[in-house]
Amino acid sequence: MTGHIDLYGVYVPVLLVLMLGAYLLKSLLGTALERLGFYRWVWHPPLFNLALYVLVLGALFNLMPRM
Numbered sequence: 001m002t003g004h005i006d007l008y009g010v011y012v013p014v015l016l017v018l019m020l021g022a023y024l025l026k027s028l029l030g031t032a033l034e035r036l037g038f039y040r041w042v043w044h045p046p047l048f049n050l051a052l053y054v055l056v057l058g059a060l061f062n063l064m065p066r067m
Helices: 014-036 045-066
Strands: 004-007 010-013
Touching: 004 014, 010 014, 014 045
Parallel strands: none
Antiparallel strands: 004 010
């Protein structure tokens, strides 16, 4: 793995792709948690959203070598 993905002749860093994927997954998960009423129990929602994003990004980064 070179750390880049060739996208029609443009090399895109793998981390950028993972960051975009993590943002989309975090948005879906955040929406689901909001509908379930989970945010009533969260003290600081923006801080929780940042932590959720970092956890999802870390999970995707750890799963990347297996793909």
